[in-house]
Amino acid sequence: MITLHHLNQSRSKRIIWMLEELGVEYQLVAYQRDKVTRRAPEALRAINPLGRSPVIEDDGLVICESGAIIDYLVSRYGADTFAPPANTPAHARYVQWLHFAEGTAAFPLIALYLLSADNSQKCFLGGFAREQMTDVLTLANNELADKTYLMGDQFTGADVLNSFVFEKIGGTQGLDEYPDLEKYMQRILARPAAQKAEALERKHDAEA
Ligand SMILES: N[C@@H](CCC(=O)N[C@@H](CS)C(=O)NCC(=O)O)C(=O)O
Structure with a gap:
């Protein structure tokens, strides 16, 4: 199953949207920004060394960068429909x-x-x-x-x-x-x- 590492108030909402359009099964792991620094928590660095969101995991493959994630999801799960x-x-x-x-x-x-x-x-x-x-x-x-x-x-x-x-x-x-x-x-x-x-x-x- 796809896992989306999601940060609140971030570009990650687009990935939820794309996953919902595709109708694929996924789980969401939520992270919260520090209210003062606006940075993501250190825990996110375990999955992305830059500590940024969005990040997805699919069959052991980890992909960062919203553009690459959407390209990957559409190519793999919806190429005939969304491209x-x-x-x-x-x-x-x-x-x-x-x-x-x-x-x-x-x-x-x-x-x-x-x-x-x-x-x-x-x-x-x-x-x-x-x-x-x-x-x-x-x-x-x-x-x-x-x-x-x-x-x-x-x-x-x-x-x-x-x-x-x-x-x-x-x-x-x-x-x-x-x-x-x-x-x-x-x-x-x-x-x-x-x-x-x-x-x-x-x-x-x-x-x-
Ligand atoms: N170009 C990257 C940008 C990723 C990015 O900067 N994400 C922000 C949220 S919109 C973030 O995780 N910021 C937390 C931080 O810098 O600590 C993408 O589109 O995925």
Whole structure:
């Protein structure tokens, strides 16, 4: 059975969501952030030397990095459903969106979060990150102008993976300026698997 090492208030909710979409059996091991440092507990280092979540175990295989986890889960348990066919241009675009989530979109989000924790948004990094975030949101909004999902009519792992940044930004500054992205987020977050992930995230969040 798959084990998900889940940290509260983290990127791990996406993995719950993907597992629920796939309908595979899994168990969740919950960890709580330190309320002051916001770091994960040392216990998580036993499974990931970086002490970060999400991490999954499947048949003795340990995989970190949300993008790699979603790629693995979809390839192994839902390739016909949650990804375009392999070796097609659509699949290459799908992989591009998988990498976009953590490789490009997450950086300005994390930078802005850390700056707000330090109450110091008016610095070079603040302006830089805000501009990059605007680019990310504009790109996604334009992409979704004539599509139901990032890959067109097919809901894929790329939608789950990219949801983290868009959901967080929606929760802090709102997505009014990006109406197609906003409608898309309402659409995907209404999916039963997304709702289940939200409920489980809340259930395992001792801070909530
Ligand atoms: N790029 C990694 C990021 C993993 C990561 O930084 N996870 C955060 C939670 S969102 C974490 O575990 N932080 C705890 C810590 O740094 O102590 C991924 O997508 O899985």
